[in-house]
Structures are given as structure tokens and as C-alpha cells.
Amino acid sequence: MEQLIQTISGYVWSPALVAICLLAGLYFSIGTRFVQVRRFREMARLLFSTDHSQKTGITSFQAFSMALSGRVGTGNIVGVATAIGYGGPGAIVWMWIIAFFGAGSAFAEATLAQVYKEDHNGQFRGGPAYYIENGLRSRFFGVLFAVLAAVACGIFLPPVQCNGIALSCARAFGVEAWVIGVIVAALIALVIIGGVKRIANVAQIVAPVMAVIYILLSIVVLVINYKVVPDVFVQMLRSAVGINEIGGAILGSTIAWGVKRGIYSNEAGQGTGPIVAAAAKVSHPVKQGLVQAFSVYIDTLLVCTATAMMILACRTYNIVDTVQQTPTGVVVTYLQQNPNAPEGEPGVFYTTGAIGTVVGQRAGDMIVSIALFFFAFTTIMAYYYYAETNLVYLFNRWRRRIFKKHPERLDELERADMRFGDDRGEKIVIWILRIGTISAVFVGSLVGSGLVWTVGDIGVGAMAWINIIAILLLSPRAFRALKSYEKQKKEGKDPVFDPKEIGIEGAEFWEK
Secondary structure, three states: OOHHHHHHEEEHHHHHHHHHHHHHHHHHHHHOOOHHOOOOOHHHHHHOOOOOOOOOOOOHHHHHHHHHHHHHHHHHHHHHHHHHHHHHHHHHHHHHHHHHHHHHHEEEEEEHHHHHHEEOOOOOOOHHHHHHHHHHHHHHHHHHHHHHHHHHHHHHHHHHHHHHHHHHHHHHHHOOOHHHHHHHHHHHHHOOOOHHHHHHHHHHHHHHHHHHHHHHHHHHHHOOHHHHHHHHHHHHHHHHHHOHHHHHHHHHHHHHHHHHHHHHHHHOOOOOHHHHHHOOOOOOOHHHHHHHHHHHHHHHHHHHHHHHHHHHOOOOOOEEEEEEEOEEEEEEEEEEEEEOOOOOOOOOOHHHHHHHHHHHHHHHHHHHHHHHHHHHHHHHHHHHHHHHHHHHHHHHHHHHHHHHOOOHHHHHHHHHHHHHHHOOHHHHHHHHHHHHHHHHHHHOOOOOOHHHHHHHHHHHHHHHHHHHHHHOOOHHHHHHHHHHHHHHHHOOOOOOOOOHHHOOOOOOOOOO
């Protein structure tokens, strides 16, 4: 089974996906005239603005925090360590590159999510499934994405986050992994049962605060090791282009791991960010596009870089050549082995080891475990919301088919809606998802990290394939929305979106 999963992951994460991610980011950056640079100050300002004329939806800052929750997770601590361990220091440079251009992709997909969002029972719902169906007029691929997203975000990805928590806490506090799994599952249940409002309220407090504290901690570590910081930057740049001996030998792996972990961490182009972006109440879709592009910078250029610099400055990493399963256990061989790095497969121990050089190994384990807990916990919340939105999309498309085939049942189903608030069947489906997600979180504490990461990669990659092709096809509409926004800004107006004015069809919410 494990070999089959590895094979599937290899097909999904082929060099073609790596190339299309980079090229799409470049295309959107050029098409928007590098809006992620030109409008940088405006990105920060829009974080705290919202459209008070709309009662439905959440604020821009809440949407930003929920997106940041999804982006800042184990990928920022464990994922960065694995990228360095398998791709060398240069992988981080490629993470920066994918973040810079990925901010262009994040802008486009978030803008499109706002354009094609729907008002469903007092909440905004949207994302790739919605803009694929309403924008590209392809219900089949909309449904396909929704199925992949519901399964990947509800089942595949939560175990990745809980696995990182369990391994770290077991090492730091001596608690059995399954006990950590029970605690995390119970806490996540308390949050997701409260729906999007509770998720947003928790995210807007926890995600930004933990990101700031973690970055400040990394600055302390780097100040103590300030003499080696310039050499670290040189090493990263040389490795990124394969100048040194080891860098030349693994240049392909350096690029692949940097792009893969970059996309996994910042989610640009993956199709999950726009699901949250659609939930915000704004007067123009471009506003939320800019906010979501900003969250990519926070994730990769600040939090991921903080982890990488600590590991590289303290030299608590190895560069792995091969990992083999033998009758006596796992045997790891190295292209480069540092004396301060723990042996074995790359993981969270690279990060704990770096902080441990300053505060002691025991304290380092505890600090990273606490940071990882909050990062991963908020990410699981975001994953659940992604899955719920896509499940609601699937359920409502199924209901529409029932209406068409059996119009005589319309009155009966409408009476059920009035009595139960939302459709009773929809509530049942959502509760099944909640139980599935909570169970998956617990299982993640028991499964090996390598297998969990691989399954998560398959889910991310499959979603990215569909979403990137969709936003490329819809790109002219994102560009038109940006021109509309910038034209109104030049006229001194607070931009308001009118899809008919710029020839966009299918944006039913804005047409109303």
C-alpha cells in the first residue's frame, strides 16, 4: 500500500506540476503588472477594512486570519525542515520564488472566488468549485474539484497537522502520541461544531499572535548567531543554482522540494485559499484578492524563512541521499552530515535542535511543540472549513437535480428548510464530515509521518492541477476586475463591483 501511495504521489507531483505552478505565478504577475508589489501598502491597509453595508459574511481580517491559519501550519516548521533535509539550503530560495510569484496566483484565485461567490443560508460560500461551474460553465470539473477538496481537506490533510503535534509533544513532554491525538481531536470538535463564525473568531486571535511570537523567537536565535548569518545567505543562494558540489548533484531535488513545500505551505494556486476569500464581505473582489496575496508573504517570507534561518544558522540539519527500509530498521545515508544534527529522516527535530542551542534542548522541544500545536490546530480548523464549503456545494447541486427530476417535492423540501433553518439533509452531511475530520485528526497521531505527508501531497497536488488550469482559463476576468478597481481608485472612489459593466457573466450575487 505504501509503495502504491508513493507511486501515485510521483505521478501527481510530476515535473509538469512544478513547472505549471511557477509559470502560472509568472503569468499572473505579468498580467497584473506585479500587483503584489505595486499595491503592497494597500494590502496591509485592506486587512482592517470591511463592507459594513453587508450583514452576511465575515470581515476581511477574519478571512485573512482564516487563510493564514491554513497557510501557517506544520509546513512552516516540519515542511521547511524536510525541504532542507532532502533539497538542501537552496530549497528555501525556491520557496521564496514560488511565494513571490505565487502571490500573483493567490490574488487571481481570491478575486475570482469573490466574483462568483454565493449567499447560502446567511453565509458566503465560494471557491474553485463555484468559479469553475459559474465561470467556465463546467459542472463536471466543479464537482470533481469539490469531491477532491472535501476528501483531501476533510480526511487527508488533518492527519498531517496532528502527526506533527503528536510527534513533537511526545518528545517534549513525554506524553503518548495517542493521548495527544485525543486532546487535539476533542479541542477541534469544540471549534468546528460552532461553524464558520467560531472558526473565524478563534483564528483572528490565535494565528496572528502565534506568527508574531514565533518570528520574534527566531530573531533572538539569529541575533545570537549573527556572525554566521551572511554565510547562510551565501550558502542558500549557491545551493539554489547548484554552484557548490552537493548543490549541483541535487539541483533537481532542490527545485522540486522548494516548490512542493512552498505550495503546500502558502497554498498559492492550490485552491484552498479562495474558499476562505469568498466568505469575506467586501465592496469589490479585488480587495480580498490583495488581502490574500499579502497572507502568502506572511507565510513564506516571514514564518518559513524564520524556521529556515534558525536551522541553517545553527547547522542542525543533514542533507539526505537515500532512505532505505531494511530488516533491521530504516537506514539513512547522507550527502552532507552536520555534527549538531540528529540522525534519521528530516523532521521537526531540526527546528527544535536549533532553538535548543540557545535555550537548551529540553526547552527547545517544549517551545517548538507549543508553537506547532497552535499553528497546526488553526490549520486543521481551516481545512475543515474548506471541506465543509465543498460538501455544501456538492449537496446543493444534488438537491437541484432532485428539484428538476421531481418538481412536486419542492414544497416539501422548502417546508423542511423553514422548520430546521438549513436543510435537514445538509446538516446530516455536515455532521458526518465533522465526525470524519475529528476521527482523521486522531488517526494522524498514530500513523508514520512519511506516509501521512505523502497522502497529503496527493490531495494538494490533485487540487492544484484542476485549480491552476481553471484560473488560467478565467484570468481575463480577474484582469478586468483589477482594471475596474484601479480605475475607480484613480477617480478617488471606494471601488464598488459591477460585473455587467466589465462584461463578466455568471456573477449572480453581484448582479443582485
